Amino acid sequence: MDIGIPRETKPQEGRVALLPDHVNALVREGHTVRVEKNAGVLSGADDQSYSAAGALILESAAQIFDTSELIVKVKEPLEHEFGLYKARHILFTNVHSAADKPLTDHLLKVGLTAIAAEDTHQHGSPNCPLAGEVGAFEGVRLCLSPHGGSGRHFMPHFGAPALKAVVLGLGAVGNGALRTLMRLGCSVSGLDINPGARMKADLDWAGQDFTSADVNALPELLADTDLFVNCVLWPKHRDDHLIDRAMLKRMKSTAVIVDISCDEGGAVETTRATTWSDPVYSEDGIRHFCVDNIPGAVPETASAGYGAALLPFVKLIGEVGAVEACRREPWLARGLTCVEGELILEETGMVQQRPYTPVAEFLSD
Numbered sequence: 001m002d003i004g005i006p007r008e009t010k011p012q013e014g015r016v017a018l019l020p021d022h023v024n025a026l027v028r029e030g031h032t033v034r035v036e037k038n039a040g041v042l043s044g045a046d047d048q049s050y051s052a053a054g055a056l057i058l059e060s061a062a063q064i065f066d067t068s069e070l071i072v073k074v075k076e077p078l079e080h081e082f083g084l085y086k087a088r089h090i091l092f093t094n095v096h097s098a099a100d101k102p103l104t105d106h107l108l109k110v111g112l113t114a115i116a117a118e119d120t121h122q123h124g125s126p127n128c129p130l131a132g133e134v135g136a137f138e139g140v141r142l143c144l145s146p147h148g149g150s151g152r153h154f155m156p157h158f159g160a161p162a163l164k165a166v167v168l169g170l171g172a173v174g175n176g177a178l179r180t181l182m183r184l185g186c187s188v189s190g191l192d193i194n195p196g197a198r199m200k201a202d203l204d205w206a207g208q209d210f211t212s213a214d215v216n217a218l219p220e221l222l223a224d225t226d227l228f229v230n231c232v233l234w235p236k237h238r239d240d241h242l243i244d245r246a247m248l249k250r251m252k253s254t255a256v257i258v259d260i261s262c263d264e265g266g267a268v269e270t271t272r273a274t275t276w277s278d279p280v281y282s283e284d285g286i287r288h289f290c291v292d293n294i295p296g297a298v299p300e301t302a303s304a305g306y307g308a309a310l311l312p313f314v315k316l317i318g319e320v321g322a323v324e325a326c327r328r329e330p331w332l333a334r335g336l337t338c339v340e341g342e343l344i345l346e347e348t349g350m351v352q353q354r355p356y357t358p359v360a361e362f363l364s365d
Contacts, residue, residue: 015302029315031318035056074093104352120310130176130302139256142227150252162209188205189211276291323336
């Protein structure tokens with residue numbers, strides 16, 4: 001199969017879908033892989049390393065799309081890229097279609113096959129821990145006085161308390177946040193509705209300044225919180241919030257919210273996506289850090305994990321095609337978004353209130 005890897009164009013996004021070692025594995029199986037010039041530079045992979053792995057280097061995204069059937073990316077298509085997509089394309093990337101009606105409209109209009117990589121990770125996205133680790137790191141930085149924070153140090157000294165943080169959600173992202181905060185010496189409360197997740201965190205951080213609690217404990221913790229880190233992926237169809245606008249008044253003026261999940265109007269009502277070039281905004285006096293591609297700040301590490309996760313699926317798609325690959329791999333089928341103008345992904349159909357064909361029904365034909 002002809003496989004194309006374009007350079008990502010989202011601002012401050014340094015990741016690339018597949019690194020040279022991944023490309024070489026595909027070339028050895030007989031596939032032709034084309035990589036856009038400088039696609040991997042920020043991930044530590046130059047054009048020469050791709051060429052040595054057997055890839056063909058093309059000058060532009062247009063050339064990649066014109067000559068490739070399977071397009072493997074990291075981020076969702078941006079509006080300026082829409083014209084590159086054709087009906088014959090198989091798009092394998094993080095689509096996030098439920099929250100993006102214009103994108104969904106375009107994918108259906110073009111008639112291509114799209115698979116949402118974010119839904120295909122059986123053991124969680126390899127970039128989730130990185131998002132938690134880096135997001136918490138940025139939160140700690142924003143707690144320093146020059147950035148408007150409380151000025152509490154991230155570890156206790158001279159009888160003064162350490163920075164107090166609340167981490168909401170103790171899954172892969174939340175555990176990443178805990179690794180940063182606990183190793184720095186912060187005082188952390190970890191919240192989750194799952195007793196098993198709380199028990200695991202208690203065992204992981206036994207003997208340190210960590211306590212776990214149910215999500216119901218959140219309101220009483222807000223008053224003395226320096227840093228609130230949201231790691232809960234909020235269902236797109238819900239219109240309630242764990243921190244609503246009124247609750248911001250309970251927080252100190254020096255507090256900061258880091259929303260790693262970055263669901264607009266989700267678990268945190270006042271969340272809206274930001275970029276690395278302009279990452280922080282204030283809402284009702286509380287600073288918010290809501291960058292929606294946090295792992296893009298550590299592209300060399302993030303690309304290694306992302307490419308390794310996608311490679312087995314890319315191999316299978318290259319061997320048998322997208323639809324048959326979804327029949328063979330249930331986790332790949334979870335990401336099947338649309339085929340030939342037909343919407344398949346249930347979440348997108350529900351959120352956008354548009355007709356869809358359940359994936360099991362579609363694949364049984």
